[in-house]
Amino acid sequence: MTDAIITADDTIDITDVNCPITFVKTKVALDELDDGQILEVRLNSGEPAENVPRSVKEEGHAILAFRENGDGTCELFIHKVGD
Template identity: 60%
Template sequence: MGANKADAFVDITDVKCPVTFVKAKVAIEELEDGQLLEIRMNDGEPVQNVPRSLKDEGHKVLNVDNNGDGTYAVLVEKGGLE
């Protein structure tokens, strides 16, 4: 996690596209602008697509950490690009 402290966490490794992004979107909609969400996602299609989709919706991807177990921890700031 580094220095950033997430306000919420969601694990989207238990669902497949497009529910991966949907689940992340549901989690981020519950936050206020400027709050941080940590998302645990699988390597491959999710890590390639979900951060990009979040950027398209105006959220800022602050950090992507490889957890070393086939998953990534992605830290996103709600509305950080708006």
């Protein structure tokens, strides 16, 4: 999406869990943030990298950036949108 530097308000690493727990942990972390804050999520490529961004969008949040790291992991930057 973009190569701009994004400063996250919080970061989680969910490379040690499988779907659907990947989205559950992401949702819990987003719930702890204030509206307008940014969450950085480090996750595995493949199913988590497909499902978590889709589920986050369905929840109404915005994806600011998605980066593949080249080591089988990705970074996802999510802008929390209020209810």
